[in-house]
Amino acid sequence: MVAEEQVCVIFAGVRGYLDKMVTSEISKFEAKFITHLRTSHVSLLEKIRKEGKLDPADETNLNTILDAFIPDSGCAMKQ
Secondary structure, three states: OOHHHHHHHHHHHHOOOOOOEOHHHHHHHHHHHHHHHHHHOHHHHHHHHHHOOOOHHHHHHHHHHHHHHHHHOOOOEOO
């Protein structure tokens, strides 16, 4: 996994998106999320790679992406 993908996955973790997910599902989430980013959000990944950081607009974009992705990810959530 390249650095810009790591940034996005770590962002999901530190921002609490994975808190309600069943722990055993996190690796499944990671694989699906990276695939989703590679296919639907290439420009965001390229921007992160080029700039080497997340600016506030990138954070907002990632929040929006995660809010839409997680409910449809097929990953089991804690009750």
